[in-house]
Amino acid sequence: DQQVKQNSPSLSVQEGRISILNCDYTNSMFDYFLWYKKYPAEGPTFLISISSIKDKNEDGRFTVFLNKSAKHLSLHIVPSQPGDSAVYFCAASAGNSGYALNFGKGTSLLVTP
Amino acid sequence: KAGVTQTPRYLIKTRGQQVTLSCSPISGHRSVSWYQQTPGQGLQFLFEYFSETQRNKGNFPGRFSGRQFSNSRSEMNVSTLELGDSALYLCASSLGQTSYNEQFFGPGTRLTVL
Numbered sequence: 068d069q070q071v072k073q074n075s076p077s078l079s080v081q082e083g084r085i086s087i088l089n090c091d092y093t094n095s096m097f098d099y100f101l102w103y104k105k106y107p108a109e110g111p112t113f114l115i116s117i118s119s120i121k122d123k124n125e126d127g128r129f130t131v132f133l134n135k136s137a138k139h140l141s142l143h144i145v146p147s148q149p150g151d152s153a154v155y156f157c158a159a160s161a162g163n164s165g166y167a168l169n170f171g172k173g174t175s176l177l178v179t180p
Numbered sequence: 181k182a183g184v185t186q187t188p189r190y191l192i193k194t195r196g197q198q199v200t201l202s203c204s205p206i207s208g209h210r211s212v213s214w215y216q217q218t219p220g221q222g223l224q225f226l227f228e229y230f231s232e233t234q235r236n237k238g239n240f241p242g243r244f245s246g247r248q249f250s251n252s253r254s255e256m257n258v259s260t261l262e263l264g265d266s267a268l269y270l271c272a273s274s275l276g277q278t279s280y281n282e283q284f285f286g287p288g289t290r291l292t293v294l
Contacts, residue, residue, distance in 0.1 A: 069222075099280050101282065101283075103285070108287070109287055109288075110184070110270050110272075110285030110286050110287045110288050111223075111270070111285045112285070113282045113283070113284060113285075116280075116282060118280060156222075156223065158223075162278070162280060166211065166213065166228045166230075166235060166236050166274075166276070167213070167225040167228065167236050167238060168213070168215075168223075168225060168272075168283060169225070170215075170222055170223035170224075171222065172222040173222065
């Protein structure tokens with residue numbers, strides 16, 4: 068069963084505005100969360116991560132928020148740029164049970180000029 | 181620093197054959213993980229190797245196997261190929277010292293089974 072869910076298959080945002088990508092998880096043992104970006108014909112590229120001891124992590128235009136009680140995380144991109152158009156994957160792992168990443172099915176972001 | 185490399189990039193096989201895929205991790209990375217990406221199932225974890233030992237395994241049949249060499253390079257083998265094995269196979273490397281190390285992905289090998 069899918070332990071990490073990205074319920075929006077696609078998202079369209081205008082250049083300069085905020086993009087918000089959402090992710091929900093079901094396994095309460097997950098304690099490390101990552102976002103990856105993927106272009107066609109390339110492997111996923113690591114964007115940003117957050118551990119469960121934090122509720123926010125920022126890196127430039129990218130911020131990830133974690134709400135443990137709701138088992139929800141989100142990725143904010145501000146401001147959005149056309150080059151951000153890609154598929155974004157949310158991933159989670161449980162530190163005490165191995166190194167496997169559990170991925171959501173991805174959200175395709177389109178940033179229009 | 182060179183990224184993760186995978187060979188070959190594209191492969192076409194027929195049902196019943198076997199295939200071997202190769203992955204070279206980032207220099208200094210000792211952990212290599214393999215994932216299968218399909219349109220229906222998304223990215224699914226196959227297995228992870230660290231210092232030539234399989235540390236973790238996903239829910240795939242025994243036809244899927246792997247190994248890691250002393251230089252951290254890894255190979256993945258699929259025997260008795262089925263049509264459903266057609267997928268993008270991704271390799272990721274990390275330092276592997278803790279499960280909180282980020283994994284860096286290669287470009288993948290696109291396997292088509294006819």
